[in-house]
Amino acid sequence: MTVTHEPAAPVIEFRQVGLTYPGPPPVAALRSCDLTVRRGEFLTVVGPSGSGKSTFLNIVGLLDTPTGGRYLLDGLDTSDLKDAERTALRGRRIGFVFQSFHLLPHRSAQENVELALVHSGVRRRTRRTHAREALQRVSLGHRATAPPTRLSGGERQRVAIARALVSHPALLLCDEPTGNLDTANAASVLTLLTELHTDGMTVLVITHDAEVARRGSRTVAIRDGVLHEQPAEAGAGGPEAP
Template sequence: MEAGTDTETPVIEFRGIGLTYPGPPPVAALRPCDLTVKRGDFVAVVGPSGSGKSTFLNIAGLLDAPTSGTYLLDGIDTGKLRDADRTALRGLRIGFVFQSFHLLPQRTALENVILALVYDGTPRRERADRARRALEQVGLGHRVDSLPTRLSGGERQRVAIARALVTRPSLLLCDEPTGNLDTVNADSVLALLTQLHKDGMTVLVITHDPLVAARAENMVTIRDGVLSLSESAPHEVLG
């Protein structure tokens, strides 16, 4: 799985990508679409509930295979990969951040981040140092030994972001990353994502929140399974 990770190779390239669930009747969850996300982009994918955002996330994150089209991730044609290779590519190239943190409560912040390195081939002797650096990157170097139950919601999401970053992915794929946070913690997490983007990370956020979408440089709208680039203000898109 050689990758084109130079700056000219898009991180995500959809060519006629679509997903239709078999019927009867067949349901077009995502209609065939084209999309390019360049290295270093910050993109928000917005739309009302039931619009197809989750389907988009699952395809972009290599969790579901499309039923039509070609998906290139870092220049790699994902449709030509065996299941095991797709899983390996997902683990190496995509860092996931979910609404519900998914941290192990009995493990420290450091241990939660280290878990992301267990299956990616990182030598055991390097894991703790890399995890510690990732926590420092998100401003939690002083909380490495804390259990999630002793952290605020914003801190827990920062641990989750550190876990996503520690594998050095090409793409940070965030699904409603502030959905479980109050306003103060949400602003803190959004500021972190903005800084990561400024530092060169490619960030793609799926959201229904116009305040989250407003942080992105580019916006994609999904309505009734139809994806389109949007020039509207976030509140106009989301309705």
Template sequence: MTAASAPVIEFRGVGLTYPGPPPVAALRPCELTIERGEFVAVVGPSGSGKSTFLNIAGLLDGPTSGTYLLDGIDTGALRDADRTALRGRRIGFVFQSFHLLPQRSAVENVTLAMVYNGAPRRDRVPLARRALERVGLGHRIDALPTRLSGGERQRVAIARALVARPSLLLCDEPTGNLDTANAESVLALLEELHADGMTVLVITHDPLVAARAERTVAIRDGVLSDGPEMPETPNTPETPSSEAVA
């Protein structure tokens, strides 16, 4: 199976337990497949395990059980440096906080994202301009973040995530800092990117955001279920409290 035909994400019994005492099952062993071109929302209340799921899917943490395949690549078999490189090439991150450098223009913020992904220096500005045009900010490439609206700043962050042409756009509460109008603009952009073939995975507690996805995965107390209904909480001592798991 080639990377182009493999699922973007495949969890085979993936789980993460923090050692105790007592041990905390932040994510219980689960199965999940996200095919190329899907738009999936992972929903759950605060303390459900969404952050743990995000960290594993984004290769920020490794699972303590199971196998995680990204584009058909067994991520657990990689050295740390190779895993970091894979993350930089295959995953574009969009966070609730925009993480833009205020003293750098929009195009400079996007360009800086390519410093560590191997893009030739001569290609960085043209690629950054193209990414900003793709998100509707071709006319604002020289603007500082302080001169942009919240929705425009999030679009710059999305352009930064897209510039390496990743397999997966991984969004963590992407509208959490936005008013209704700007949130709608960002969600419409995510829908456009999905329509163009991008695989989009949104982590959210907001049912209105989740409703924009074509598929919903629910998580509660570290238990993942493929569908909008919240899974039942196992009655075992390992069930984490909301204070233990973000």
């Protein structure tokens, strides 16, 4: 008996998505892109400076609105949403991890994670429980009471990842997540992202680092505002080549 498996549902769907900044002269930062990222994928996005990576990140993260095409997040067409609706959807469905950790130094690791739920309507006691669970998930439960000033760079990034995970997002969106880390801490964070992907999390990482890009199950390059799927055997260094 042959068992067929339905493909996982898309988390990200770009349908001819583009963004042109008004001039004069107008600047096409992203040009009519098609892309599907399915649930549970680990996608890395690479490209040289000025290629359109930041624009792509801002569109995926619902920080910018495309001027052309349609963007579906977890099946919901975001094209015509109002600002308040986009903000609410972003808070529910996207977890952000940045190169800079953006942690409050006078708050504990657990309190920093809890802050992601303050405007979600979750009660304080439940916020604490969810924050502790998120820190356990990134192997930092034993550091819950420590302020960021007493954590290593890798631990601070793990707190930032826990904060991104605490709302159970459909997508973990990482912008240069190892950019401020030394080699050992970067390797630790990459291992964590790989583990999250193995557990079923959809992970998208923007990076210029070839080693980081190789961790993905797929790699997309951006050149001059155009997405190019990278062959698996090509390696991650391709988009940086002239």
